[in-house]
Amino acid sequence: MYLAINILGLIVFLFIGFLFSKDKKNINWKAVAIMVVINIILAAFLIGSPIGRRGVQAAADGFVWLVNASAKGTVFALGGWYDAKNLNFICSALMPILMVVPMFDILTYIGVLPWIIKWIGRGLSFITGQPKFESFFAVEMMFLGNTEVLAVSELQLQKMSKARNLTIAMMSMSCITAAMVGSYVEMMPGRYILTAIPINIINSLIATSIMNPVNVDPEDDTIVTVNDTDEKKEPFFSFLGDSILGAGKLILIIIANVVAFVALAALIDKILGLFWKPLSLESILGVIMFPFSWLMGLNVHDAWILSQNMGMKLITNEFVVMGSMTNKIAHFDPHFQAVLTTFVTSFANFGTLGMIIGAFKGLVDKETNNYIARNIGYLVLSGILVSLLSAAMVGLFVW
DSSP, X not given: OHHHHHHHHHHHHHHHHHHTOSOGGGOOHHHHHHHHHHHHHHHIIIIISHHHHHHHHHHHHHHHHHHHHHHHHXXXXXXXXXXXXXXXXXXXXXXXXXXXXXXXXXXXXXXXXXXXXXHHHHHHHHHHOOXXXXXXXXXXXXXXXXXXXXXXXXXXXXXXXXHHHHHHHHHTTSOOOHHHHHHHTTTSOHHHHHHHHHXXXXXXXXXXXXXXXXXXXXXXXXXXXXXXXXXXXXXXXXXXXXXXXXXXXXXXXXXXXXXXXXXXXHHHHHHHXXXXXXXXXXXXXXXXXXXXHHTTTOOHHHHHHHHHHHHHHHHSOHHHHHXXXXXXXXXXXXXXXXXXXXXXXXXXXXXXXXXXXXXXXXXXXXXXXXXXXXXXXXXXXXXXXXXXHHHHHHHTTOO
């Protein structure tokens, strides 16, 4: 029964995208069907096959190994403040960023990462039939982050139509950055996080293909790489220093956002409690998200808990939910663990929305920027749909 509901949920989520499509007649259903089949097969392989499970677990263990290596620097700097038996959020989830981000930046500097991104993007375009740049952008976001990729894609964005720019903005709501994975696997089941990453990439293409179908002429189907620049290459240690400083700023931004959002949520709960004690932000959001949560194939009790976490993640961010569920998620059944972890493994929240709108404001002309701003609802819906589709696909194979 629950499996049937999960399958129904996947169909409903795709139908929601169709209902809000800007151009229903021009949806390339063949490409959508190919991408859906590819994603389901990918989820089945990564979750349902012994080889896939071992590969994903090995990748998760690799990120844990990186986190443990980064702990050497944290212990040296913090000394007695670092308690290995009772790590706080900053030490366990954020301090590893100071090593992982520069590591990825070094791979970019020497050209390894751009080469990997380019060929994966081209392969994804060939398989799915989607435009090369959109496919490349989806892969690039996974490694470098949404705002960073938008910045290095400025010239391409300026040449594209406002409709294609909207597609890029919608896709930007669905990624995570590989540099953050080390933090995530410390808080939630790593095998589901690593599975969600490639699933999210293809689902971002599915959601935008349905909601914002755009025909791209062959001459406009170009790719811009992160190294396309005429400027002289920056000295390595200057580059590395900037990368470390950038990682430090990122940690401060995350801390500020988490503290502020958790505190604001608590304040809202207290205000709502003045009117009716059981009333809270979580309960309101839980009601809104409950139907979608139930369609994941859960019993009513677990669906209610999932819906509250889904709503809280959209209002705050994935770190808030992961931090609150770290010591609880192991007590739930595997299906619940899979759908919750997959759903929260994305940057889809209102904070990211502000970052994307701000980034486009400095990259494209006023007409394009205003067009994206008028379609904020599509950005939010795209991010939610990608998370729902990914969670439903992964959930099919975990019971």
